[in-house]
Amino acid sequence: MPPRKRPLEPSSGMPAQPDVKPLISPASKSTSAPAPAPAPAPASAPEILPASILNNLPGPEREVYKRIYEAGNKGMWSQDIRYAMKLAAPTLTKLTRALVQRGILKEVTDVRHRGKKVFMDARIEPSPEITGGTWYHNGQLDTDAVAAVRRRCLDQIDRLGAATPDMVHKGVEREDPRAGYAIDQIRDILQTMALDRVLEECRSTGEGEFSAVRAGRVCYRRGGAPQGGMIEGIPCGVCPRIDECSPDGVISPTTCVYYKKWLQMDF
Numbered sequence: 001m002p003p004r005k006r007p008l009e010p011s012s013g014m015p016a017q018p019d020v021k022p023l024i025s026p027a028s029k030s031t032s033a034p035a036p037a038p039a040p041a042p043a044s045a046p047e048i049l050p051a052s053i054l055n056n057l058p059g060p061e062r063e064v065y066k067r068i069y070e071a072g073n074k075g076m077w078s079q080d081i082r083y084a085m086k087l088a089a090p091t092l093t094k095l096t097r098a099l100v101q102r103g104i105l106k107e108v109t110d111v112r113h114r115g116k117k118v119f120m121d122a123r124i125e126p127s128p129e130i131t132g133g134t135w136y137h138n139g140q141l142d143t144d145a146v147a148a149v150r151r152r153c154l155d156q157i158d159r160l161g162a163a164t165p166d167m168v169h170k171g172v173e174r175e176d177p178r179a180g181y182a183i184d185q186i187r188d189i190l191q192t193m194a195l196d197r198v199l200e201e202c203r204s205t206g207e208g209e210f211s212a213v214r215a216g217r218v219c220y221r222r223g224g225a226p227q228g229g230m231i232e233g234i235p236c237g238v239c240p241r242i243d244e245c246s247p248d249g250v251i252s253p254t255t256c257v258y259y260k261k262w263l264q265m266d267f
Contacts, residue, residue, distance in 0.1 A: 075120035
């Protein structure tokens, strides 16, 4: 009987056979090994109340957090929390302060009502309604950003003669694709420029300087005097931020430059 041949050893010129064994060490098969941690929920818009937070909160703090969490990205005013939960002011202050210090809640500034304390989940980004949107930074109007986009819009009006917000928006995007302005932002800027009488809001006739704009469409051209009488000239009627205007807010009749200009007009 011939002797058995030993299996060939892989040589340097012969590729090694791939290891088909599962890459699991014996220790990893143990039932005592920890399971992989679940992926964290998105920080901007969590969908369910996090049990990991609720389970570690005392009863009163848990109820306050649940109320505020349900308010989402608009947050909840401290006075509304007090009324909803029938809490004394010192008690609520103590509870919210503890939650803020633990990084569970955050206090944000509502540009419409600076004197109000608004709380929300620390992981949620405030809505533009609260922050003021693109034109605000840390609760303050970004005058440089506003001035820059006004210049861009005016360049488009000068080039076209008369233009709709859509036309201005497309022109700005074409000249600088990285600008990233939304059509609503351009529309707001055009409206404020009309309030400043830098531009005039009008309806196209479809002829002459309006030849590029379909007849009947609202468009803008270089400024002119407001049409109509004294009442029609009140800036509040065309102000894009009228819903955010209040006596104690950042936007208010006492601080509005357009309203002050109107009051000083000689009718």
